[in-house]
Amino acid sequence: MNKENPWVLFLPKSLAIWELATAMNIFTKAVAWEIGERFDRVLIEKGHVDWLTQVQKDHSLAPVSMHDPSFVFEVPRKYEDSLLWQALPPHTHELSSKFWRAKNTRNIWQHEDIKQTMDTFVTGASIIQDLASELDLDVAHYGRELKDQIAQIRRAGGQIVPVDQSTELRSLLEHKEEEVDALQKKLEETRLAAEQLGNQAESLASIETAKEAAEVAAQEAQMLADRLHAELQHERLLKADPADSFEIGQIWPSDVNIGSRLLYLSAHMNDLYDAERLSLLSNEVGPIAELAAHHWLQLVPEGGHVNLTENGHAAIKQGNSYRYLGRLDEVVHGFVKDKPVQTEFADQSFIYNDGEVVSLQEDDETIPDGLLAILVDSGLATNTDIPIRLTHDSIVAAQIDGGWIQLAKLPA
């Protein structure tokens, strides 16, 4: 049986760089740990009992831990003939490249974390996830959960505010599940005891008592199960966000929670200002805040006080009421960062590699203004040719893992 991975998924609650760096470092260590375990298990099975010493000797390495990410990612990438490949799928340039990208990501977050952003975090998590998925590791799901969490933080305007009610409810549900389990176990034990007693001595008076106890236990279990079901439904209702169905411009209903994050939509800055944190939202969540502000200022040119819900729904105060503006991450029509492209591509296509972009059009080698800056900002991996295309709506998309992912929208 596999050992339990000691690196437990850490989900950031905000975009604070220490939280992102912690999450990324734990993810890389979790992946490296599982690969190191695989090396150990498979190579010993194949008779290489002292495989680590052998690998160190083969490649003139200093003594190293078999779980060390720099060892786990670097050696397979660097040495095509390494013993380690006996514990991996057949060597391909693509798989070797995935180790290389993982190593780079690990180094960036280990040594240059201060320069990182939410966007480079998502790219990094995709790179590590890509390697983990290719190797069919148990921890591959960390990558998806981390990216989902970042999307949620982005929608929430930079920080997830814990909801006590939900936490309490979840705790209650867990407690009740334990109760149900205990009662069902008790019921089974009582039934078994009743059957045994019945088979051995039907005349014993305790049979009736045992049966009654079993029936009572079953009834209690059923009641608890019903309550559990009702509470799960209640929780689902709590989680449903009525704002998902709001029309832009409609008055925000007074009975729907308007959100506790207070911002100021600033026409002067084309941004959202957070008076509590004394900062601009774009400095927390990146260009999406400026895109949102730009879009909302077309609806309300003078700006004003905005409330933001945990799910990123925004409403602006107008007189004594609030008007719905939309969701922070879906304000730019047709563009949702990190999501697959939904619209048709224009003819232009490019290749991006190591800070340079090249047009693939023989008759038009023009690079659109702002494209290179977007690609550099997006933190795409270097030393790899990444196909880039533009949609008719000027959305910049990169081909990642076979799919076309939206990066940003070219400036008008």
Added chain:
Amino acid sequence: VAEILVGPVKILTNKQGWHPATDIDFGGDEVEGQAFNAMLVAPGLALNIQYFLASDAGGGVKIVDILDSPLKYKKLLGRVRQGVQRLPDGFAMKQVRSIKDSSSDKPTVTKATHEELDQRLGSPLLNILRPLGVTEVGVATEMFNSKNSDLAIRWSEEGSPLIPFVTFIVTRVIPMMESSE
């Protein structure tokens, strides 16, 4: 630089940067140029500030909106502008003056010294200005052969647009914050 702290006040900027804008000159005529917007913020204070440079001349820094800040900051609106002059090789503020009477309804500015500004800030002003690209701080008479003996500051073309905001905070905003109104 997205944020810098000047004493108790933070300057906020974003990627908006320089953008085409118009302003009204002293003669009341509209002039075209470039503007750089920022916010000056502190607990209970948020001011929209703009640095405008005419296409073919200098410009200046002024408060354009006091948002929800205390009403006393209204006195800074459209008044006590900090002028910026273009030089052949950069920019200068040849008259760095400090607000005179912050409790007056129409405050004016008067001569300030380098030492006064350091004292008001609680640390050397140059520690903030040098990294932003300021190359010289002195007296206008000596630096520019001017008739006035005001404090003057010079920076190169590569200097940060935040320089005049820093000076504005120390000479206008902090005195207003310290006033008892």
